[in-house]
Amino acid sequence: MQLKSIHILIVDDHPMVIEGLKTLLSDDERVIVKTHFINGTDALSYLQKDTADVILLDVNLPDINGVEMVPKILNTRANIGIIGLSTYSEPSIINQMIRNGVKGYLLKNATADELVNAIIQVHLGNFYFGSEVQKILADSVTQESSNLPKLTRREKHVLTLIADGKTTNIIAEELFISPLTVETHRRNLMQKLEVSNAASLIKVAIDKKLI
Amino acid sequence: MQLKSIHILIVDDHPMVIEGLKTLLSDDERVIVKTHFINGTDALSYLQKDTADVILLDVNLPDINGVEMVPKILNTRANIGIIGLSTYSEPSIINQMIRNGVKGYLLKNATADELVNAIIQVHLGNFYFGSEVQKILADSVTQESSNLPKLTRREKHVLTLIADGKTTNIIAEELFISPLTVETHRRNLMQKLEVSNAASLIKVAIDKKLI
DNA sequence: ATCAATATACCGGAAAACCAGTAGAAAAAA
DNA sequence: TTTTTTCTACTGGTTTTCCGGTATATTGAT
Incomplete structure (x- = not known):
């Protein structure tokens, strides 16, 4: 056989x-x-x-x-x-x-x-x-999918724009809001994901499948 | 049956x-x-x-x-x-x-x-x-694995350190080289991956599976 | 209607990143 | 051995991010 x-x-x-x-x-x-x-x-x-x-x-x-x-x-x-x-x-x-x-x-x-x-x-x-x-x-x-930090809709949006390489000012223009507001979102994102700069923000966001 | x-x-x-x-x-x-x-x-x-x-x-x-x-x-x-x-x-x-x-x-x-x-x-x-x-x-x-930009060993190393959220100065200390050199590496990385900041550098590096 | 969460916005200052170039030494490839 | 690539390092300047706060308007849920 x-x-x-x-x-x-x-x-x-x-x-x-x-x-x-x-x-x-x-x-x-x-x-x-x-x-x-x-x-x-x-x-x-x-x-x-x-x-x-x-x-x-x-x-x-x-x-x-x-x-x-x-x-x-x-x-x-x-x-x-x-x-x-x-x-x-x-x-x-x-x-x-x-x-x-x-x-x-x-x-x-x-x-x-x-x-x-x-x-x-x-x-x-x-x-x-x-x-x-x-x-x-x-x-x-x-x-990995457990203990995910909860991001708001706006934060997620800002996060993807940061990942696209857009600066605070550009993002502000696109969203018709103040750059200062965008910065606040970015800072809140970094705090929630426990990082201290945009590069590692993107890294852990991808790791945690938030992007 | x-x-x-x-x-x-x-x-x-x-x-x-x-x-x-x-x-x-x-x-x-x-x-x-x-x-x-x-x-x-x-x-x-x-x-x-x-x-x-x-x-x-x-x-x-x-x-x-x-x-x-x-x-x-x-x-x-x-x-x-x-x-x-x-x-x-x-x-x-x-x-x-x-x-x-x-x-x-x-x-x-x-x-x-x-x-x-x-x-x-x-x-x-x-x-x-x-x-x-x-x-x-x-x-x-x-x-995806085709047309990958060729990164040197050092660049790959610096890349992972950037992804870890380390700053230029910290990386320089770890590698026992000048911060100015680290910056050059970062800039070369950004040029090769066609991005203009560290956040999107990490993004495309992960997309292209370089990290 | 009220309370919590979210989105918005600001100040001032320090730190880091980013840009445009240049260039020598070391290592690897030809 | 010569050539090319990689790694190293610099000047001088601009832009952006990052930090520590504070604060109000809007939205969503109970």
């Missing part, structure tokens, strides 16, 4: 992880580990000539950041499925990986079942995220 | 879509459409008392924005799977939906197969995105 196995590439600098993955996958005939690399550069140069179906990519490589690896891989071989791997859990990293194009993400404590499942789904072109990863992502959303 | 059908809730203000979905799903005994709502408010108040397994949620509702609906739904019923639906394709909308917690996303030209597949996968706790949706997301990543 199984005519063609899925070819796997492992990119990870921990020998233990490599061996562990190989062992976990050796029992399943649907997948076959082609080879492995212990750094990003070697993996990328391999992909110049050869290819694979699915890459298991560690986030913490010695040379190239895993997050940066993803677009590099996809630029070379657009239809490789990439599954991110890491021991820990930072939601921002996972989010970046997803944005950059990984199709799956697993923590290294994933079971053989999960691993094979992820590989198969990703190879089919679907997404697969381990249950712990999903929990982490869900938590990061709810956590 | 099929003991329990997956209970579906449709939230969409287009009668044609509602009927279409119901017809597409009527043939499959694994899913059963419980009821539907033509606006967000009614759907939310329904969820106060009753529940469902999977919600098919239109993005363009008359009262509440679909993007905002998602967290509202998940706050009430955390383990409902939400599948976003829309006719068109704006990547930013899809991204927002995903960030807010949808488990799937389909365009309205999805086939019955895709639809049922998505429902089943989402109900299992997995993600499912239609092939067109995946293409859109992939395009948006590569498109």
Whole structure:
């Protein structure tokens, strides 16, 4: 029934992880580990000539950041499925990986079942995220959306105009109000978001998804 | 074999879509459409008392924005799977939906197969995105990552410090260089990103994923 | 009708950012 | 090794932001 196995590439600098993955996958005939690399550069140069179906990519490589690896891989071989791997859990990293194009993400404590499942789904072109990863992502959303400072309509408006790079005077003209008023709004915004200048105001506003 | 059908809730203000979905799903005994709502408010108040397994949620509702609906739904019923639906394709909308917690996303030209597949996968706790949706997301990543202004290492570093709300003088102290140099870096950054102040510098830097 | 929140506006002064240039040293690329 | 890029630093001046207050009109909710 199984005519063609899925070819796997492992990119990870921990020998233990490599061996562990190989062992976990050796029992399943649907997948076959082609080879492995212990750094990003070697993996990328391999992909110049050869290819694979699915890459298991560690986030913490010695040379190239895993997050940066993803677009590099996809630029070379657009239809490789990439599954991110890491021991820990930072939601921002996972989010970046997803944005950059990984199709799956697993923590290294994933079971053989999960691993094979992820590989198969990703190879089919679907997404697969381990249950712990999903929990982490869900938590990061709810956590961030809590304790949001309440901005008034006017403040939100002024905020977006500041983000557009408009000065107090320009904003005042656009809103037909005094520059002094605009400044008050800006100051209230900064106070509410607990920052001391416009640059970080924009930063935390975006972080808190107010823009 | 099929003991329990997956209970579906449709939230969409287009009668044609509602009927279409119901017809597409009527043939499959694994899913059963419980009821539907033509606006967000009614759907939310329904969820106060009753529940469902999977919600098919239109993005363009008359009262509440679909993007905002998602967290509202998940706050009430955390383990409902939400599948976003829309006719068109704006990547930013899809991204927002995903960030807010949808488990799937389909365009309205999805086939019955895709639809049922998505429902089943989402109900299992997995993600499912239609092939067109995946293409859109992939395009948006590569498109945005192109024509990026090239920042030097030092500039990137200064950029993040600015985003942290640090002033020129503070940054100079941290980097053991003259404030005048830091200012030069800031000005070069602003020129490269084509903005005229630090606030919008941070904005476009985040937009272009340089931070 | 009343109270709280919001939007409006001001003063004066200090700090920081912004602009237009120039230019040498160090590092990286050719 | 030469060339290019990056990092560094400066002068001198203008504009804008930031801070600590204060204060009234308007709007929204109860």
